[in-house]
Amino acid sequence: MAEGHSLPQYSRAIVREVPDSIRDNSEAFKWKKRRSKDIIDLCKAREDHERYTQALRDLGLEVTVLPADEATPDCPFVEDTCVVVGNRALVTRPADKARRKEVDCVDKLLTDLGLEVNRIKDKGATLEGGDVIFTGKEFFVGDSTQSNKAGRKILAETFPDYPVFSIPVEPPEFHLKGLVCCAGPGIIAVGNHKAGRRAWEVSNREDRIYLQIIRESSEHTYESLWVPDYDGLNCIHVNGTVIHCREDEWPNSYKTFAEKLMGFGRVELSVGELKKVDAGLSCCSVLF
Template sequence: MSEGHSLPQYSRAIVREIPDSIRDHSEAFKWKKRREKDMIDLGKAREDHARYTQTLRDLGLDVTVLPADESTPDCPFVEDTCVVVGNRALVTRPVDKTRRKEVDCVEKLLKDSGLEVHRIRDKGATLEGGDVIFTGKEFFVGDSTQSNKAGRKILAETFPDYPVTSIPVEPPEFHLKGVVCCAGPGVIAVGNHKSGRKAWEIIRKSSSCTYEALWVPDYLGLNCIHVNGTVIHCRAEDWPNSCKAFADKLPEHKRIELTVGELTKVDAGLSCCSVLF
């Protein structure tokens, strides 16, 4: 752990149930061909999701489970709907028009929870939570197909106490958290590939803080969540080398190996399926 770094402490989480429509109409199919062998088994997906939800509860979080909405196939990926730091939340504006319908119920829940809630109204702005990394000291935000300059500007205005640094994200990756991810206080999990190395150079050169890199060898083993001193990351049975990288770099942290299972077929990662605050 790097000295002087700390991450927010969480007491609550939001997750959302899986609609049947995700099987055929996920946004992920814009990026890749839908093959029969990759079709989601909805029953198994819901078992995986229930396991994920219970893991958050086991870590002491009060988890609110929102109902699925068949008109929004990707609604389980609630991370994209908002950014929350402390008692302030920014409700985002996803790039896909269908996904914009997801934010209303999340906004209501955040308001009912007593948070100071802001919302992106600028029709030229897009921002998704999967592009936003908060290190406790600053934001790194993807300049991606999903989040643009106007969206990043509104984020900076909503959280003026924290610097915002842009990091390019190139297709087929569509979110920054598929390239780099906050693994612990002062520790950034970085994909050991061209995109990851480019992102790390920007982080290293642009920030006044010092971070340590946790180099992750497997592209799909990178995404992780840090919950009050516990790191939730990939399973050894899926990505043994990446799992070992987490164990070696974070020996003093409690670690939980987990997968979102079937939802990986539509490019989901661990962080996609929850909002922590």
């Protein structure tokens, strides 16, 4: 644990079931060519999702499972629909029109649970939870194809006690958590590849210098955890336990988590079939 850092303690989680429509209509197919090996086995996907849900329950969280909606193929990626800190929530506005239908039931659930719920209504603003990292002290937010300056401004207005800093995310990556993740209090998992190093250090783009906030502009010091596999770095920290990749899928990344995070509990987990539509561990839940 990096000195002086702490993360929120979670008691609840939201997940959402897998619809049939994700097999053919996920937004992921906008970003990559769909191949026969990308066809999702829906039965396996639901078994994988149930194991994921049970892992959250096993860590003591009360998990609300929202039903699937065939009209919103990517609805299992509930992380994108809101940002929650303490008793306050911001319901987001996803960049893709098809995904904006996902937020209504999440808005209702958070309201029914008694949270103070705010919602992005500015039609020029976009923000997705996959672009938002909360370290307990501040927000790092992706400046990406999915989240823009107006969305970050509303996030800052909703949570005025915490600074909000932007980090450029360049295609084909579409969310910040595909490049860096909060692995523990003051510990940032970083992809040990060009895009991940850019998110940690300083990069040039179109003759402008982007000081990457994690190292250069934050008042706080973070410890880096360099993870070798592009798809192995996404992780979740839950009350002293790190949920991270499985050894059989990403052995080198698994070894990094096992050796460098010995002070925490660890749970090996996979999103399984949902990897075929670019899902990561953090995508499939909202914790608060």
